[in-house]
Amino acid sequence: MLIEQSAQGTVGRLRLTRPEKRNALSAAMVAEGIAAIDELVGAGVSVATLEAEGQVFCAGDDISPAEQSPGRVHTADSFVEYLAAAPIFWVAMVRAPALGAGVALVAGCPVVLCSPEAWFRLPERNTGNFPQFVVDRIAPVVGIRKAIEYAARGAAITVADAVASGLATEAVPDQLLAERGAEWIDLLVSQPKVARLAASRWSQTWEPGSTPGISGLS
Numbered sequence: 001m002l003i004e005q006s007a008q009g010t011v012g013r014l015r016l017t018r019p020e021k022r023n024a025l026s027a028a029m030v031a032e033g034i035a036a037i038d039e040l041v042g043a044g045v046s047v048a049t050l051e052a053e054g055q056v057f058c059a060g061d062d063i064s065p066a067e068q069s070p071g072r073v074h075t076a077d078s079f080v081e082y083l084a085a086a087p088i089f090w091v092a093m094v095r096a097p098a099l100g101a102g103v104a105l106v107a108g109c110p111v112v113l114c115s116p117e118a119w120f121r122l123p124e125r126n127t128g129n130f131p132q133f134v135v136d137r138i139a140p141v142v143g144i145r146k147a148i149e150y151a152a153r154g155a156a157i158t159v160a161d162a163v164a165s166g167l168a169t170e171a172v173p174d175q176l177l178a179e180r181g182a183e184w185i186d187l188l189v190s191q192p193k194v195a196r197l198a199a200s201r202w203s204q205t206w207e208p209g210s211t212p213g214i215s216g217l218s
Helices: 027-042 075-085 101-107 123-127 132-142 144-153 159-165 174-189 192-206
Strands: 003-008 011-016 047-052 089-094 111-114
Touching: 003 027, 011 027, 027 075, 047 174, 075 101, 075 132, 075 192, 089 174, 089 192, 101 132, 111 159, 111 174, 123 144, 132 144, 132 192, 174 192
Parallel strands: 011 047, 047 089, 089 111
Antiparallel strands: 003 011
16 A cells, blocks of 8 residues: 555544655555545544655655656646645644655645654756646745745755744654644544634635735746
8 A cells, every 4th residue: 555544533644655765646646545535534534644654754746757658747736635625634744854746745734743854845946847836835825935935946944944934833853743743633623613614724725726826927
């Protein structure tokens, strides 16, 4: 399996489990991810953690030759959008770097907890490309100026900078990350209506076109 899911009552977990490929989102992985989200929703999950196995949280879209085809649409995009649109309040537990579309995936979660080992980066500039999909998705979270700065510089974004810009909620020592995540889960489960409405509001704010002026960048 490339993505694992589990549920206990209204609480769930979604975990990226393709560490040998840095959790890069292939077509097969995206299909599994969408199916896993459907299973969580079907099981009545309203709050869930997003986690990853390995030394990279998510390297973004899988750009290996085997995944390339004429007229191919980035497979990561559909998974990122599906996760953010799901009626689930996501708590991302980021213990490792997130790159490219992996940054957009994290930005789709209302709460993002990061260990000191985590960092973020939009590296597309190194190949002469502008990551419009990622910029469109993170701009409602960090603002269009900061999103463009991240894309233009292509430099590593520290956890401190991510928290300051709103890309992350808070930095937590690695040994306390699970405990802090559990505190958030308990808080949300104790207020199911609040969690449901917050998830819905986040999805509305984050969806494409929610920030004026972004879509005209291309």
